[in-house]
Amino acid sequence: xxxxxxxxxxxxxxxxxxxxxxxxxxxxxxxxxxxxxxxxxxxxxxxxxxxxxxxxxxxxxxxxxxxxxxxxxxxxxxxxxxxxxxxxxxxx
Numbered sequence: 001x002x003x004x005x006x007x008x009x010x011x012x013x014x015x016x017x018x019x020x021x022x023x024x025x026x027x028x029x030x031x032x033x034x035x036x037x038x039x040x041x042x043x044x045x046x047x048x049x050x051x052x053x054x055x056x057x058x059x060x061x062x063x064x065x066x067x068x069x070x071x072x073x074x075x076x077x078x079x080x081x082x083x084x085x086x087x088x089x090x091x092x
Contacts, residue, residue, distance in 0.1 A: 025038070026039060027039075030043040030045065030046060031051055032046050032048035032051060033045050033046040042054045042055055
């Protein structure tokens with residue numbers, strides 16, 4: 001394995017690490033809803049870009065669909081448990 005032949009000075013190390021700086025992220029506001037977003041990207045809140053609807057599905061619709069799916073799954077699980085309990089009672 002390669003090993004350093006000489007120790008790097010503090011100045012050399014510091015000048016190398018000086019390039020690692022935190023850059024502030026530039027945000028712009030969505031022209032449709034006013035939500036902050038990254039420049040040159042579709043708004044994650046409303047799905048608009050340059051006053052045109054790009055993403056047709058909205059977050060609210062997605063959340064509503066997920067909620068409906070979860071409710072259906074939970075209802076099915078409850079029905080299965082009830083059926084299993086009835087089968088156990090019939091066997092006894």
